[in-house]
Amino acid sequence: MSKEVELKLTEDEAWVLFEFVRRFSDTDKLSIEDQAEERALWNLCCVFEKSLHQESEIEYKDFLSQCRERLRDEPE
Template structure:
C-alpha cells in the first residue's frame, strides 16, 4: 500500500495548544488534558481527520489500522 500524504489545516490557536500538549507528553510520557482548550483542539482535529481519512469508514478499518501501526512503529 502506498503511504500517501494528507494535508491538514488547523488554526494557529489549535496548533499552539496542540503543540504544547504534545510537547508536554514528549517530556513526561503522560498524556493528559490540562486545559479545556486542549480537549476542544483534539475534538476539532478529530473532525478534520474524519474528512480526510477514508479508511475510518470502510469495512476494512481494523485491518487498515493494524497495517498502519506496523508501518509506523519503531523496528524491534
C-alpha cells in the same frame, strides 16, 4: 510508502496541540490541563474524519493494524 495528508489548523489550535504533545513527550503522561486542549483535540478529530478515507476493502481493525505496522520504528 504511505500517502501524505494535509491538515489545516488555526494557529491557536496548532499552538495548543503543540504544547499538549510536547508535554506528553516530556512526561509520558496524556492529560488535559485546559479545556482548550480538549477542544483542539475534538477539532483535530473532525479534520481527520474529513481528510482520511479507508481505500481498502479490509476490515477497519485490520487496516489500522497495517497502518500501525508501517509507522513503527524498524527493529534494530
